Amino acid sequence: MDATSIDLRRAYHQLERLLDKIAVALETEDLPAARLDLGKAFEALHTAGPGEEGPEVLRYLDHALSYAHRVIGDLLHEKGLPPHSPADFAEWYDAGEVPFREDW
Amino acid sequence: MIPLERYPKEITLRDDAHVVLRPMIPEDAEGLWNFLRQLPEIDKSHFHEDVERREVVEGWAKSLDYEAALPILAIRGNRVVGSVTLYRNKTGWKQRVGIVRILIAPDHRHLGLGTAMIREIRHLGEKVALNYLLAEVIEEQEAAVRALERMGFGKAVVHRNFVNDRKGHLHNLVVLLHPMSGLEKEIFY
Numbered sequence: 001m002d003a004t005s006i007d008l009r010r011a012y013h014q015l016e017r018l019l020d021k022i023a024v025a026l027e028t029e030d031l032p033a034a035r036l037d038l039g040k041a042f043e044a045l046h047t048a049g050p051g052e053e054g055p056e057v058l059r060y061l062d063h064a065l066s067y068a069h070r071v072i073g074d075l076l077h078e079k080g081l082p083p084h085s086p087a088d089f090a091e092w093y094d095a096g097e098v099p100f101r102e103d104w
Numbered sequence: 105m106i107p108l109e110r111y112p113k114e115i116t117l118r119d120d121a122h123v124v125l126r127p128m129i130p131e132d133a134e135g136l137w138n139f140l141r142q143l144p145e146i147d148k149s150h151f152h153e154d155v156e157r158r159e160v161v162e163g164w165a166k167s168l169d170y171e172a173a174l175p176i177l178a179i180r181g182n183r184v185v186g187s188v189t190l191y192r193n194k195t196g197w198k199q200r201v202g203i204v205r206i207l208i209a210p211d212h213r214h215l216g217l218g219t220a221m222i223r224e225i226r227h228l229g230e231k232v233a234l235n236y237l238l239a240e241v242i243e244e245q246e247a248a249v250r251a252l253e254r255m256g257f258g259k260a261v262v263h264r265n266f267v268n269d270r271k272g273h274l275h276n277l278v279v280l281l282h283p284m285s286g287l288e289k290e291i292f293y
Contacts, residue, residue: 032230036285037256070255077223082116083216104208104218104251 005053008061012050015064019045022071034074041067106170107231113224117215121180125224128175132184133165134158136177139184139209146242147207149269176224178208178217185209188221190228190237200235206248218248222255226282235287242267243276257282 003011019041026034041064048060072084112126128136140148140155153160168175171194178186191203204225208218229237239257241248253259257280265274 031227032285033226033256073219074223077115077220080114080116082118082120083219085118085216104213104216104247 003058005051008048008053008057009050011061012045012048015045015061015068018068019064022068022075025075026071029075029078031074031078034071037067037070037074041065041071106174106228108170110227111176115178115220117212117217117220119215121215123185123217123220124179125176125220126179127170128165128168128177128187130165130168132177133162135179135182135184136165136175136187137161139187140207142209143207144210145269145271146244146275149242149267149275150205150240174228176221176228178212178221180212185212186217186221188225190225192232192234200233202229202232202234202237204237204239206239213247218251219255222251222257226255229282229284230286233286234284236284237282239280239282241278241280243278249278249280252280252282255282 019038022038022041026038044060044063044067048057048064069084076082076084108127112124114122114124116122137155137158140161148155155161171192173189173191175187175189177184178188186206186208188204188206191205193199193201202225204222206218206221206225208221226237237257238260239252241252243249243262249259260279260281263277263279266277267275269275
């Protein structure tokens, strides 16, 4: 399935909101690696841009989401909570297969 | 000094089991020995000594030096179910490079423990201002390679037929590097 320009714009803004929330949660934590990952997530998001189109945009949005997942994982680990697994939310994805799994 | 005030640290695995992470102490010798004996042969290939021998592990326990090698154990109940060790050189040109070894009990894989151990060692590496973490993994240990890559390690090189196991069979060795935040700031910002 191809992403339309509306899909991409919506994904961009959803990711932007997610990263903003993560940034707030991270403010009080001493997690330098997570801060670095969050910076990379924002960088990927801004490279994608809010009104751009094409496969490159999708790739950068995907990068931003991957970095965001890593930061969420760091925050959960610090709190002693079970790891986040995207596979647990597979039914919400409109992709045939969730492309990332917790393997180890 | 390596900061250890975060220990003991409790984490939760995917099966909701609680595991405590903490540095190894001399009294852990027997638990560690039992843990090492249950690991598959391939996971023990990198050891210079025969870890099946109890006195070898007891020797390590008596000579712990956290500044040179910091073993963090994952303990469930009274049982060691995982370990991650951060090796550092106190002096010399690799003193900002930490070498990482992670071992997970076969019945505790695919529960997020390996990834949690990587997170832990990444955190410690940041706190002692390393520039890089380096992990060496036999290519057949695919889940470990994938987990390291997901956590920001990148394959630096794959040495073909480079290391042998204890039966003399050759294996490819994957070398992975993780640049730490201090280094990235130094280079890019």
